[in-house]
Amino acid sequence: MTHQEISHYRLISQKLYKTTPCSPQEIVRHLGAMQAQDYAMAKWAIGSRCDSSEKAIEEAVSSAEIIRTHILRPTWHFVASDDIYWMLDVSAPQVKRFTASAAKKYGYDDKKLDQVNSQIEKMLSGNNHLTRDEIMQELNIKKTSNEDFLSAAIMMNAELDGLVCNGRMKGKQITYSLLEERVAKPKNKLTKEEALAKLALRYFKSHGPATLLDFSWWSGFPPTTCKSTINAIELQLNSIEIDNQTYWFGNDISVESDFRESVHFLPAFDEILISYKTREASILTEHQSKAFTNNGIFKPIILENGKVIGTWKRTIKKDYAKIETQFFHESESHKKAILFEELKAFENYLGTKIVIE
Missing domain, CATH: 1.10.10 (Arc Repressor Mutant, subunit A)
Structure with missing residues (x-):
C-alpha cells in the first residue's frame, strides 16, 4: 500500500465518498469526535459527508442530538449524544x-x-x-x-x-x-479498558489506515496506553506494514476498494488532516506550511483524489457566498472547472448561490 492508496482508503473510512445516506448524528457517531473550535467550518465538516443542510445540522446541535463540548484534546469537539458520557468518563x-x-x-x-x-x-x-x-x-x-x-x-x-x-x-x-x-445519563458505565477499546475501534474504523501514533495524537492518550489498547483489539482490525510502520483499519474496508476520481472542498480543521500525527499521505511536505501553521491553525483545503492541491476561503455576501481558491501550483488553476460539481453540494448545504473566483 502506498501513500496514495492510504489517502484513498481514508476517504472511504471518513465517509467522504457518501456511498450510503447518513444523518448528521450518524456522521459524528461514526467518526467518534470531530474537532469543532471553528463552529461554522465544523458544521461543513459534517455537511461534506452527508446531504444535510447547514440548518439541519444546526438543528441537530441545538436539539442535543450532537453535543459540542471540550473532550479528548483540550479543544472543542462534536460528539454524538449517545457517546458523550462514556467518552467524558475516559478522556x-x-x-x-x-x-x-x-x-x-x-x-x-x-x-x-x-x-x-x-x-x-x-x-x-x-x-x-x-x-x-x-x-x-x-x-x-x-x-x-x-x-x-x-x-x-x-x-x-x-x-x-x-x-x-x-x-x-x-x-x-x-x-x-x-x-x-x-441527555439522559446511561444506567451502566464502561470500565476504562472497555472505553479505551471502544474509542480505538471507533478511531481506526473511521480514520484508518492509521498508526498507533496517529491514534495517540487524536485521542490524547500516551503511546504506551494506546499500544496496550491496540493489542487488546487487534483481532477486530486489519493491518498492513509500510516502511516499518503498522497501519490499522477496519475489517469492513476492503483493500481492493475501487479507486474513483474525486474533488472535495473541506473545512479548516477537518478530520482528514487534523486527526493524524503525520500527514504526508494527504499533503506533500513542501505544501504543508500553506495549509496549516506550526501553532495549529488549519486552513480550508481542496482535495483532489485524496491529495491536498490548494486552499480556499468563503465570504458570505447578501445574496450569495463567494469562494476564493488558491492552488499550490499556478498551472493547476485550470482545475477550477472541475470544482463546480463539488460546489453544487456546498450550495445545497448553504442554501445560497456560490460564486467562485
Missing part, C-alpha cells in the same frame, strides 16, 4: 490537567472550581441557556483579557465534569446548558 481526567493548571494561575483550586460548578448548576437549572458572558456576570467575574482565560478554564472544567454542554444558540452567540437536562 476528561487527562484533559482536566490542562484546565486545572490554567485555573490555578488565577487562584482557583479544585475546591473553588467545585463551588463555581454549584453556582453554575443553580443558574442553568430548569433548561436555562446562558452565554459565557452571562454566566461570568452572575459569577461576578469581570470581562478583561486576563479574566477571559479564567472564564474559559471555568467553563471547560464544567464541561469535563459532565455538568454543562452547548445550549441553543442565542442569535450568533453560543450558550451553555446542563448536560443532564439535555
